Amino acid sequence: MAFAITQTCCADASCVSVCPVNCIHPTPDEPDFGTTDMLYVDPATCIDCGACADACPVDAIFPAGDLTGPLKVYEEINAEYYAGRDILAEATVAPNFHRWSPPEFGRVLPSDFAALDVAVVGTGPAGMYAVEDLLLHTGSRVTLIDRLATAGGLIRYGVAPDHPSTKKIGETFARFHDHPRLRLRLGVEAGPELAARHDAVIYAVGATEARRLGVPGEDLPGSLPAAAVVGWYNGHPDAAPVDLSAERVVVVGTGNVALDIARILTADPGSLAGTSLAPAALARLRSSKVREVVVLARRGPEDAAYTRPELLELAARGNLVVDAHDPRIGAAIDGGDEKAALLRGLPREVVEWSAPPPDGRRVVLRFHSSPVAFTGDTEIRGVRATGPAGEVEIPAGRVVRAAGFRGAPVPGLPFDPGTGTVPNTAGRVEPGTYVAGWIKRGPSGGIGANKACARETVGSLLEDAIAGRLRIRRRARIFGRAPAVRQRS
Structure with missing residues (x-):
């Protein structure tokens, strides 16, 4: 088998x-x-x-x-x-065996390579893959820093609470927290003193800002970035409560985060009990008035940004509907493959937006439709969106902007506002300063993509060390058990 x-x-x-x-x-x-x-x-x-x-x-x-x-x-x-x-x-030997690639030794350290003192800023996947590489493949001493009082980054505060298996990778990363050559500092803001105290610093701070849509009304009360909603239901300390008094919520974007939000907002709250969902969020979901979440997609079902596994999970719940407002949608589903084909068999209807949402809870996928404006005087009242017969008004009391993320400037580092990243070459900003993860390459790829990304960055760091491009700071340092975690006041 x-x-x-x-x-x-x-x-x-x-x-x-x-x-x-x-x-x-x-x-x-x-x-x-x-x-x-x-x-x-x-x-x-x-x-x-x-x-x-x-x-x-x-x-x-x-x-x-x-x-x-x-x-x-x-x-x-x-x-x-x-x-x-x-x-x-x-096959090389028998049909059951694939041909193996020749062995490669892309990284060779000199026999007298001295231990480095490296600071890693960020305890999410990119930071932890860098930590793993440094601790397992070099004799480096690592100081791991996070501004939050709880480690985990994207794993802790970005993965949906009803995905406990995905969150389990956090346990794999956490085993390094007690490594004798690692010092864990939580609740600490990284400052310019890091460069003076370490031979190298790796910034793995992610991409936390929402990509702007550039439509009128985007900043009206009731218009929320996806990170605010995800942080709220995951218990992020900086997140504010989300008002769920509206019957209809529009989510702009079709990435996995958009589907996560749609799934959580329309889930039976009882099914989320016992997960890592923040208790305050669970209480609010129990009294939620949300009955319909509309996922607004600029492109067609064949080009949606979500992955097939994410769509399959949502479709399996039985409350997913396709808005058949455009004949291209049905044609793409019936004649397509992969993502589009997964929508076959789902209910299709031309949604009448002037009517209130039906009883129960459901998610509506509306393809080939982009927001033109968010409407309302003092708060969101609806979304004006495109369609084949012209613009349509979708009444909604809340809008979630899930059209992507971008990095924020890191004090002391260069920043490209166009890409939302720190300019770098293979993770190297300059000898001694490095980046990994989304702040390095932009918000692309899932958890596993950070492994190769971090390895490339650590490789650049080691190249600089071997070539003598780092200012090595020799001092007596005693590791062993990590000192008491320092919290921000």
């Missing part, structure tokens, strides 16, 4: 490295890596050893025959990735 990878795949390739028959693809050295929604097990090659399931940091891999309910479709999704591939042509 072959194994199969399912919805919570983080694509960090931990499974690839332990597979004895190289049956999980795309691998980090293949062109598709980083562009597919997830990784896939080849059922014709898998020998059912279970090594991948043991190595998976997010519990996403199971025997295909054991999959039931909404996960059953992943047996077919894994096999579908390999349809049409000539496995025999790739």
Whole structure:
């Protein structure tokens, strides 16, 4: 019985490295890596050893025959990735074995390489992959810093609370918090003194600002950036409560975050009890008046930004409807594949926006429709959006702008306002100063994409150290048990 990878795949390739028959693809050295929604097990090659399931940091891999309910479709999704591939042509010994790539040793440290003192700012995936690389592959001493009193970054405050398996990767990262060469400093603002006290500093501070839409009314009360909603239901200390007194909410954007928000706002609150959902958010969801969330998509169903696993999860709940206001939508669903094909069988209707939302709770996908303006005098009352027959007014008491994120300037570092990133070359801002994650490359890729990103950055740091481009600060430092965590006052 072959194994199969399912919805919570983080694509960090931990499974690839332990597979004895190289049956999980795309691998980090293949062109598709980083562009597919997830990784896939080849059922014709898998020998059912279970090594991948043991190595998976997010519990996403199971025997295909054991999959039931909404996960059953992943047996077919894994096999579908390999349809049409000539496995025999790739075999070296037998049809069950793929050809292995030659070994590569891309990073070699001198035998006398001295231990470095490195500061890493940010405890999210990019920062923690950098920490892991430094601690496991060098003798470096690491000071890990976060301005928040709780570590985790995107894992803690960005992943939806009903995705506990995805959040589990935080446990993998947390094991480094007690490493004898790591000093964890939480509730501390990173300042310019870091460069004076360390041989190198890696900034992995993410992209926390919302990308602006540039439409009238965008700043009206009731118009919220996605980060504000996600932070609220995840208990971020900076997040304000979200008013759920409106019957209809419009979410602009079709990324995974947009679908997360739609799913949480329309979920049965009882199903969220026992998750990591903030208690105050759960209480507010129990009294929520939201009955309909409209996901507004500029492009068609074949080009939506969400991943197939995210759409499958939402569709499995049975309260997803497609607004058939444009004939192109039905044609794309009926004649398309991959994302568009997943919408077959879902209810389609031409929504009458002048009517109140129907009883119950539902999510409406409205494709080929962009916001023209947010309407209202002193607060949001609706969204004027495009359609094939002209503009339409969608009454709504709340709007969530989920059209992407961008980085914020980091004090003391250069900043490109056009891309929302810190200019860098392979993570190097200048010798001694480095970036990793979204502040380095922009808000693209999931959790696993940060692994290769962080490795590249650490590689640039080590190159500079070997070439003598770092100002090494030699001083006596005693690590061992980390000092007491210092909180911000």
